[in-house]
Amino acid sequence: xxxxxxxxxxxxxxxxxxxxxxxxxxxxxxxxxxxxxxxxxxxxxxxxxxxxxxxxxxxxxxxxxxxxxxxxxxxxxxxxxxxxxxxxxxxxxxxxxxxxxxxxxxxxxxxxxxxxxxxxxxxxxxxxxxxxxxxxxxxxxxxxxxxxxxxxxxxxxxxxxxxxxxxxxxxxxxxxxxxxxxxxxxxxxxxxxxxxxxxxxxxxxxxxxxxxxxxxxxxxxxxxxxxxxxxxxxxxxxxxxxxxxxxxxxxxxxxxxxxxxxxxxxxxxxxxxxxxxxxxxxxxxxxxx
Amino acid sequence: xxxxxxxxxxxxxxxxxxxxxxxxxxxxxxxxxxxxxxxxxxxxxxxxxxxxxxxxxxxxxxxxxxxxxxxxxxxxxxxxxxxxxxxxxxxxxxxxxxxxxxxxxxxxxxxxxxxxxxxxxxxxxxxxxxxxxxxxxxxxxxxxxxxxxxxxxxxxxxxxxxxxxxxxxxxxxxxxxxxxxxxxxxxxxxxxxxxxxxxxxxxxxxxxxxxxxxxxxxxxxxxxxxxxxxxxxxxxxxxxxxxxxxxxxxxxxxxxxxxxxxxxxxxxxxxxxxxxxxxxxxxxxxxxxxxxxxxxxxxxxxxxxxxxxxxxxxxxxxxxxxxxxxxxx
Numbered sequence: 001x002x003x004x005x006x007x008x009x010x011x012x013x014x015x016x017x018x019x020x021x022x023x024x025x026x027x028x029x030x031x032x033x034x035x036x037x038x039x040x041x042x043x044x045x046x047x048x049x050x051x052x053x054x055x056x057x058x059x060x061x062x063x064x065x066x067x068x069x070x071x072x073x074x075x076x077x078x079x080x081x082x083x084x085x086x087x088x089x090x091x092x093x094x095x096x097x098x099x100x101x102x103x104x105x106x107x108x109x110x111x112x113x114x115x116x117x118x119x120x121x122x123x124x125x126x127x128x129x130x131x132x133x134x135x136x137x138x139x140x141x142x143x144x145x146x147x148x149x150x151x152x153x154x155x156x157x158x159x160x161x162x163x164x165x166x167x168x169x170x171x172x173x174x175x176x177x178x179x180x181x182x183x184x185x186x187x188x189x190x191x192x193x194x195x196x197x198x199x200x201x202x203x204x205x206x207x208x209x210x211x212x213x214x215x216x217x218x219x220x221x222x223x224x225x226x227x228x229x230x231x232x233x234x235x236x237x238x239x240x241x242x243x244x245x246x247x248x249x250x251x252x253x254x255x256x257x258x259x260x261x262x263x264x265x266x267x268x269x270x271x272x273x274x275x276x277x278x279x280x281x282x283x284x285x286x287x288x289x
Numbered sequence: 290x291x292x293x294x295x296x297x298x299x300x301x302x303x304x305x306x307x308x309x310x311x312x313x314x315x316x317x318x319x320x321x322x323x324x325x326x327x328x329x330x331x332x333x334x335x336x337x338x339x340x341x342x343x344x345x346x347x348x349x350x351x352x353x354x355x356x357x358x359x360x361x362x363x364x365x366x367x368x369x370x371x372x373x374x375x376x377x378x379x380x381x382x383x384x385x386x387x388x389x390x391x392x393x394x395x396x397x398x399x400x401x402x403x404x405x406x407x408x409x410x411x412x413x414x415x416x417x418x419x420x421x422x423x424x425x426x427x428x429x430x431x432x433x434x435x436x437x438x439x440x441x442x443x444x445x446x447x448x449x450x451x452x453x454x455x456x457x458x459x460x461x462x463x464x465x466x467x468x469x470x471x472x473x474x475x476x477x478x479x480x481x482x483x484x485x486x487x488x489x490x491x492x493x494x495x496x497x498x499x500x501x502x503x504x505x506x507x508x509x510x511x512x513x514x515x516x517x518x519x520x521x522x523x524x525x526x527x528x529x530x531x532x533x534x535x536x537x538x539x540x541x542x543x544x545x546x547x548x549x550x551x552x553x554x555x556x557x558x559x560x561x562x563x564x565x566x567x568x569x570x571x572x573x574x575x576x577x578x579x580x581x582x583x584x585x586x587x588x589x590x591x592x593x594x595x596x597x598x599x600x601x602x603x604x605x606x607x608x609x610x611x612x613x614x615x616x617x618x
Contacts, residue, residue: 097423
């Protein structure tokens with residue numbers, strides 16, 4: 001059986017000017033977003049007048065809106081109706097929105113609060129380590145006594161993102177420089193997302209969403225934290241945990257591709273996930289995806 | 290002019306669990322139709338509508354309330370159900386001269402009359418329903434079993450609501466956000482006015498669904514040009530002095546958005562002659578309105594094909610016999 005899957009990217013994909021081709025089609029949706037948020041998302045995405053786009057509380061909102069419009073455009077222009085969806089970190093909200101778990105306004109409110117909580121935690125940093133697998137990286141971190149640093153994203157068999165105190169993330173550059181065939185890139189983020197340092201943010205977020213009403217997904221959505229499908233019962237738990245736990249992206253894709261052929265389409269900003277797919281898929285999907 | 294038979298297709302609010310169960314068990318036309326639509330909807334909905342409607346609570350995937358309440362399910366469910374009832378009546382020898390659609394019923398009537406492919410419209414309706422859920426605020430509809438003068442005399446009671454539907458001299462419906470309707474319910478209770486909250490979570494026929502307009506009209510615009518169909522089709526939208534057949538797919542958005550004036554639509558049909566109005570819904574609400582609207586001297590008649598008491602086969606046969614007699618008179 002062939003599985004049609006849509007993918008939604010998360011933070012790191014944003015750029016000034018994103019969404020320009022989508023905005024003219026959806027003035028009413030943009031108006032709805034602006035009414036909820038109290039500012040112009042379009043301005044933020046196209047011109048970033050206050051230099052906010054790199055601040056996580058704005059990055060997340062902007063990406064959510066552009067990803068959501070891209071989803072709607074996909075459907076409106078006769079794109080396939082997916083049988084599954086997943087998204088990377090913030091992108092998981094777009095997957096859930098596409099699956100009808102919450103409405104657009106609720107999505108905006110969730111993202112706004114998530115971004116505020118995650119943006120409050122200062123002094124953290126993240127870095128991508130390319131060329132090595134997670135096991136090796138964990139061992140290096142342990143060997144050099146960086147037990148303050150967590151693995152935040154298992155992006156592909158050869159790309160991992162680590163998360164921890166800014167100082168340690170910076171210091172680790174020197175360590176990884178010595179490792180052959182490995183590239184170390186400090187990411188332009190304001191906090192140690194998907195790590196133990198987000199536990200307080202996760203707890204507060206959990207309080208916030210506990211009382212909200214969600215709906216069962218109308219197609220399969222695979223969760224970052226567990227690499228297992230969402231159900232109505234685990235929405236609150238998954239979204240809460242996701243903030244302070246690693247994104248198991250490789251496993252998520254593996255879960256989808258288990259004994260099936262998948263056709264993936266990345267919707268939204270950029271093509272990060274499509275590139276990751278090529279790193280993951282040769283082993284998982286023998287035939288070309 | 291000869292007396293005509295009109296099929297009336299109802300809208301949101303007429304659904305209840307196990308509606309048509311006896312018919313589903315005993316009548317192959319009804320059962321096949323329900324199953325055919327349910328299978329066409331399955332890839333999008335992930336559930337089999339008929340199986341859910343008639344399942345006992347042990348085997349049902351969707352909690353009853355959600356099947357009836359969520360627009361994504363209730364719209365295709367009513368579309369399927371009312372189409373299946375009409376097809377069953379036709380299979381027993383009664384063909385309408387014209388069809389009247391109330392709200393969502395305009396779409397069902399269009400599909401039934403063959404103006405648009407029924408499966409194509411079903412899929413479009415489901416996608417439109419997804420858009421309703423995604424892009425409009427949670428709201429509701431409240432039927433008030435009293436005269437419209439309440440609306441005019443007490444604007445303060447009806448604050449932040451919109452007049453969604455005028456049914457007859459004893460029934461009108463307002464739409465709004467849930468909080469506004471909760472407030473209104475309290476007022477009506479204290480004034481001993483009868484009301485009924487409809488099983489709906491979108492404020493249809495009001496400005497509170499406008500945020501989804503661009504998405505939903507585009508959805509309908511993708512349908513092919515509507516055909517004339519087998520019957521004259523009429524809607525109940527309060528948009529013209531005379532009832533007008535729905536011509537283009539764009540009017541399907543208006544079917545959900547424009548205020549309804551059922552009384553006006555009915556009087557329009559009455560001015561054209563004597564009619565037997567068959568309510569192909571599950572609870573006979575529209576037939577009830579017709580009886581209130583028609584004065585005792587009118588030779589026309591409103592008849593329910595089904596009611597909530599479950600003897601579907603018997604009540605269906607009664608309605609069919611009446612229609613046949615009507616034709617031969």
